[in-house]
Amino acid sequence: MSLAKPMMRGMLAKRLRLHLPLAFVVSFSSALAFNLLIAQPRKRAYAEFYKNYDSVKDFNAMREAGIFESVRPIEK
C-alpha cells in the first residue's frame, strides 16, 4: 500500500493565500456598500431637507399645534 505523502507544512500559508485577499475584499466592499447605500443618501437627505428650510414657518406650525409651554398658539 502506498499513500500519498500528507501535507506536512505550509498550512497557514495555503489558507492565507485565499483568506487574506478575501478579507481585504470583504472589508472594502462592506465599507463601500455602507457608504453608497447609507452614508451618501443620508447626507443627501439632510442637504435636501435644509435647502429650502424655513425655520420660522416650522416653528409657527409647531406653535399652532400647541406643543409649546413658553408660547401659546397665535390668538386670532
Next chain:
Amino acid sequence: MFHLAAGRVGSLAAKRATAALSTSSARMMASHGHEVSTAVDMSKPQYTDSADYPLPDVPYKQVLTDADKSLKQKEKGPWNQLSKEEKLALYRLKFLKTYPEMRHSTPEWKTALGAALFLMGLTGFIVWWQKVYVFPKRPRTFEGDWPEKQLKRMLDMRINPVQGISSKWDYEKGQWK
C-alpha cells in the same frame, strides 16, 4: 488534563467535558460507552483520540498478548518485511481510531437541536403562566386612544423630520405619504 477535555468531545458536547472527569468515559466517549467498573487512574498518562494531539502519551493497547508481543519484536526489524495486515495490526495496537474515524460526525446535533427547541417551547408555557399570574397591568400609555394621541404629538413636534417618522407624514394633506 487539557487535551483530555478537548479530545473526542466535539463542538456541541460541552457537557461531555464533565463526563471526561467521570470514571467511565475516559476512552469510549463517542459511543455512549459501556460502564467500566474500575476507576481510571488520572495520575497516569492517558490515551486520547484528538485531532490536535496526534501522538497520545501512551499507546492504546498497553496489555499485549503473546501474538502482539511477537509482532512488536518483528517491528524492530526492517519494516518492508511487514505485511499490510501486520502494519494495520500495529497501528491498531497504538491507536484506537484513525483520523477519519475521529473526525466522523455524529447525529448528536439532532438531539441537541431538538432539546433546545423543546426547552424554548417549555419556556413559552412558563411565560404564559407568568402573564396570567405574575406580570402587572400594562401601562395606560397602551390603552384607548393614547398611542394615537402620542403619535400625533410626535408629528406636531416634528420628531425626526429628515429621515424618520415626521418625514413620512404629509403635513399639507394631513395623511401618510
